[in-house]
Every structure is written in C-alpha cells, then in structure tokens.
Amino acid sequence: MISLKPLEMRGVGVLYIVSAEVFFSIPSNLIIYWLSNAIIEVFGKSKTLSSIATPKQGLATGKNDLFVRLWHEVKTEKLCLDATDSIQAVSTGKKWFPYNKGGAYRKWYGNNDCIINWEANGRAISNYSGSVIRNPNYYFFESISWSKIASGPIAFRYKPNGHIFDVAGCSIFCEHSQLEYLLGAVNSNVIMNIIKSTAPTLNYEVGQVANIPIIFENENAVREVVDKNIKISKADWDSFEESWGFGKHPLI
Numbered sequence: 001m002i003s004l005k006p007l008e009m010r011g012v013g014v015l016y017i018v019s020a021e022v023f024f025s026i027p028s029n030l031i032i033y034w035l036s037n038a039i040i041e042v043f044g045k046s047k048t049l050s051s052i053a054t055p056k057q058g059l060a061t062g063k064n065d066l067f068v069r070l071w072h073e074v075k076t077e078k079l080c081l082d083a084t085d086s087i088q089a090v091s092t093g094k095k096w097f098p099y100n101k102g103g104a105y106r107k108w109y110g111n112n113d114c115i116i117n118w119e120a121n122g123r124a125i126s127n128y129s130g131s132v133i134r135n136p137n138y139y140f141f142e143s144i145s146w147s148k149i150a151s152g153p154i155a156f157r158y159k160p161n162g163h164i165f166d167v168a169g170c171s172i173f174c175e176h177s178q179l180e181y182l183l184g185a186v187n188s189n190v191i192m193n194i195i196k197s198t199a200p201t202l203n204y205e206v207g208q209v210a211n212i213p214i215i216f217e218n219e220n221a222v223r224e225v226v227d228k229n230i231k232i233s234k235a236d237w238d239s240f241e242e243s244w245g246f247g248k249h250p251l252i
Contacts, residue, residue: 042190046213053174053182055206056138057148058100058165062130067117068099071244079115081244082162083140086121095119097140098162100169102147107155107187108226108233111147113242116164132167139164143171144183146204154195154204156186158230170206181219184226186212 049055061067071079080094089097096115103111117124118139125131143159148168156172158179165171174182185191191212195204238245 042213042215046215048210049212049214050210052178052214053172055170055172055209056135057170057206058167059134060132060167061125062128062132067125069096069115070113071115074115084161085140086136089118089140090121097164100145100159100163100165100171102149102166102168105150105152105155106157108229109158110233110237111157112244118164138173141173142176142179143173144179144186145169145171146209148204150204153192156183158183180223180226182214184222185214
C-alpha cells in the first residue's frame, strides 16, 4: 500500500513526506501531491482506460460552414443516421451523416444534432486542403464520447452506430460488452474527482482520458444502472424538436 508519511516538526506542525513511489504509481508520473491515500491506492490497483479501450481524436473539416449542417437543414432522402461502418455508408449513396462535435455538458446520451457531408467516403473533405482526417477506421462505430473543451466538469455519453467524430467530440471505442460498464465508471463521482486533478484546465485531452483508472467491480449492477440512465437521457433528448428521434412533446 502506498501512503503519505506524516513528519512532525517542532514549531511547524505536521508535514507530509511524499515518496517517489507515489508519483510512479500515477500514470505519466504526474506531480499531484495533494491526492488522498485512497485515491493513490486506486491508481495502484487499477488498469488505465487505454489498456481496456481506445480513446481517439476525430477529424477537423477545416471549414465547418462548408461541410457541416444541422440535421433538419437537409433533405431527409440524403440523410443516413445509422450506418454501421464506412462500407455500408458508401453503399447507401447518401450525402449526410451524424457528426459528433462534442457540445454542451450532457451525461449519458444526447448532443446529436449536427451532420457532415461524407458522401463517397468523404471525398469533398478529403480534397479540401484545410482538412485533417484522423482515425477514419473508427468512423460509424458506437462509442463513449466527451467534449474536449468544457467550461465545467467533463461529461461522458453514449454514441450509437452511425457517427463520424470531430476533433472536439473525442471518443472511446471498446468491445460492446464493456461499453456500458466503462461509461458508468468514467461518469462516476470518483473519476470526476480524479480528473479534476489530472486535467485541471478547460481542455480534456485524449491522453488525460486514456490514463483514467478503471477497476472492475459489480459489473452487472453497474451495467443495469447505466442502461437505465441512457434510456432516461435519450427519452429526454428525443422529447424536443432538436432531436431527429423526436416523437411528441412530453406536455402533449
């Protein structure tokens, strides 16, 4: 067990000696001397998120005004919302596909409003000199996403199949069987407190999320709670006209 050792000093009070072992137990050897013993022990007995899943940063169009729209601004016959991979996306002959741009603070589900011109496997964007296409092998796969830039706490949410992801809508990819558990873990209060220390700015980078400590416990119970939270959040998102899944307003 790694711990902080108190040292009494006359006229000074109690100082704490932080051994190098403490810093070596934290991914990237971050100097975070104020962490509690309990949190330090979490790092010691956990796996990093990147050893279980794959966090990735997405593309930058270079000119969103040219390539990005809100979903209700285009003809529905040119819109595909549920492609499972790039091959299927091309085969549909559609032009517009869901685009994950991050967005406002929202846990579990939502911020599905933008679409991107990815006709013919993104031909127009690929030919644009200002674009940067990253990790296209992960496009359209289900994921856990977060907004890279936030004015407050980080929030993670589920993205179903069909999305291409942006540089600001970073995403975590993993086996479907692990996805709900990981979503519950990263949205937990414990992880939120850890991230406040490991990512103290307004930018939540892929590397910082990759180092989140994950411990597998009570997996079935966690998945059950997360599944309920996703359904509640989805129902809330779909209750307003901004959602492409809108049915009717809850007050009607």
